[in-house]
Amino acid sequence: MARKKHVKGNAKAKEKFMQIFAEVRWQHRHDTEAQCEHFVECGGCDLQEHSYGQQVAIKKQALERLIKETPGMSSLAKLEVEAISSPRDYKYRQRMDFIVTPEGSGQRRGDGKKGIVALTECLLVEDENYAMYQKTLELSRDLSLEAYNQNDYSGCLRYIIIRRTRSGEQLISLLTTSTASEEVVAKIAEKLLAEGVDSVYWNVNDSRLDDSLGECRKFWGKEFINETLLGRDFILGPLTFFQANHEVASAAYSSVRDFIKESKAKNIHDLYSGTCTMPVIFSDLVDTITAVENFSENVRMAEMNLEANKITNVNFIEQDVAEFLQQEDLEMEFSVLNPPRKGMHEQALRRILELAPDNLAYLSCSPRSLLEDLGILFREYKPVKLQLFDMFPQTEHFETLVLLTKKDR
Numbered sequence: 001m002a003r004k005k006h007v008k009g010n011a012k013a014k015e016k017f018m019q020i021f022a023e024v025r026w027q028h029r030h031d032t033e034a035q036c037e038h039f040v041e042c043g044g045c046d047l048q049e050h051s052y053g054q055q056v057a058i059k060k061q062a063l064e065r066l067i068k069e070t071p072g073m074s075s076l077a078k079l080e081v082e083a084i085s086s087p088r089d090y091k092y093r094q095r096m097d098f099i100v101t102p103e104g105s106g107q108r109r110g111d112g113k114k115g116i117v118a119l120t121e122c123l124l125v126e127d128e129n130y131a132m133y134q135k136t137l138e139l140s141r142d143l144s145l146e147a148y149n150q151n152d153y154s155g156c157l158r159y160i161i162i163r164r165t166r167s168g169e170q171l172i173s174l175l176t177t178s179t180a181s182e183e184v185v186a187k188i189a190e191k192l193l194a195e196g197v198d199s200v201y202w203n204v205n206d207s208r209l210d211d212s213l214g215e216c217r218k219f220w221g222k223e224f225i226n227e228t229l230l231g232r233d234f235i236l237g238p239l240t241f242f243q244a245n246h247e248v249a250s251a252a253y254s255s256v257r258d259f260i261k262e263s264k265a266k267n268i269h270d271l272y273s274g275t276c277t278m279p280v281i282f283s284d285l286v287d288t289i290t291a292v293e294n295f296s297e298n299v300r301m302a303e304m305n306l307e308a309n310k311i312t313n314v315n316f317i318e319q320d321v322a323e324f325l326q327q328e329d330l331e332m333e334f335s336v337l338n339p340p341r342k343g344m345h346e347q348a349l350r351r352i353l354e355l356a357p358d359n360l361a362y363l364s365c366s367p368r369s370l371l372e373d374l375g376i377l378f379r380e381y382k383p384v385k386l387q388l389f390d391m392f393p394q395t396e397h398f399e400t401l402v403l404l405t406k407k408d409r
């Protein structure tokens with residue numbers, strides 16, 4: 001199989017972490033063959049020529065180097081990075097978004113050329129999931145649901161999004177422009193239900209920007225599919241945020257749970273709460289949890305998750321975190337921080353320093369923004385544990401968890 005060039009010097013590597021990552025990767029010789037036939041051109045799984053053990057070592061060393069080379073991180077650099085591997089290094093993703101274009105359907109190219117890779121396989125999802133995506137594509141072609149064209153904005157089918165729970169429930173979402181024929185979408189949905197799919201959504205997005213999010217027009221079959229994680233029940237819709245790698249997410253949540261237990265905190269805050277996954281998992285440990293989230297689809301699902309698990313000690317607040325923290329009479333004992341990739345708003349970080357909870361658990365998908373935010377938190381906090389969760393094998397992504405405690409405790 002042809003070899004893919006290392007990303008050294010390309011535009012992405014301008015970011016400090018990407019540069020370090022590329023350099024660390026360069027020091028490790030390829031020790032296996034890429035398994036996916038689209039490896040050379042696809043933007044999905046860049047690390048396939050490194051064995052899985054080596055991938056985890058590269059991520060760990062890159063994180064260690066970033067910490068060492070970032071000013072103000074000496075307390076973090078003293079901690080051992082505990083790396084938690086994924087039990088499945090392929091077929092681990094429970095959700096995948098496939099773009100549809102007139103050239104074909106699949107993923108964006110990752111070899112510097114424009115356009116997409118028309119996939120004939122995707123090794124990140126289970127076979128049943130991939131088969132259902134192909135079936136959806138075939139039906140949309142047979143029934144002339146024309147692919148959307150980003151160049152002249154003609155056509156209508158933009159994305160096929162698939163979701164599969166551990167018990168095998170499947171949800172498929174067709175994202176189209178509003179010009180799609182309801183009759184055609186309904187025919188596709190009925191055929192998919194007949195094939196055993198549990199839920200089919202029709203979502204609409206007329207924006208000229210490329211985005212797999214859209215407003216729900218209609219659904220067929222079940223409104224939601226059901227997932228379990230660490231013995232709790234979760235309800236998933238087409239847009240619901242839920243970690244894609246079940247086993248590694250369970251390990252990360254368990255680690256935060258252990259820290260809460262150890263801290264003996266009785267009232268906790270979960271900031272950037274998503275669909276309340278963490279409050280559902282931690283609710284039995286504490287008296288109250290205040291969860292804050294600002295995306296309305298997540299808020300609705302969070303309420304249902306709390307109800308499904310008969311949880312009554314979670315106070316769910318739909319608000320921007322920085323705004324929520326401005327309240328005057330707020331008291332904070334322990335807070336979980338799990339912001340999006342860009343990290344936390346500086347105003348929110350400063351307010352946390354004023355509120356001075358005894359402990360913090362910061363889970364992040366971006367090492368760069370994590371260290372920026374820790375730069376502020378380290379004025380009053382010291383790190384006590386540092387873990388890397390390899391949620392995304394074959395790619396350069398991972399999650400980092402830092403547990404913090406107040407310096408004066």
Ligand SMILES: C[S@@+](CC[C@H](N)C(=O)[O-])C[C@H]1O[C@@H](n2cnc3c(N)ncnc32)[C@H](O)[C@@H]1O
Pocket residue numbers: 241242243272273274275276277278292293294295298319320321322338339340341
């Ligand atoms: C990484 S997800 C965390 C989800 C959740 N903690 C979990 O484990 O499933 C980040 C969440 O923060 C929400 N979010 C982003 N910016 C926010 C803000 N300024 N205020 C409140 N929530 C925000 C997003 O909608 C998303 O659900």
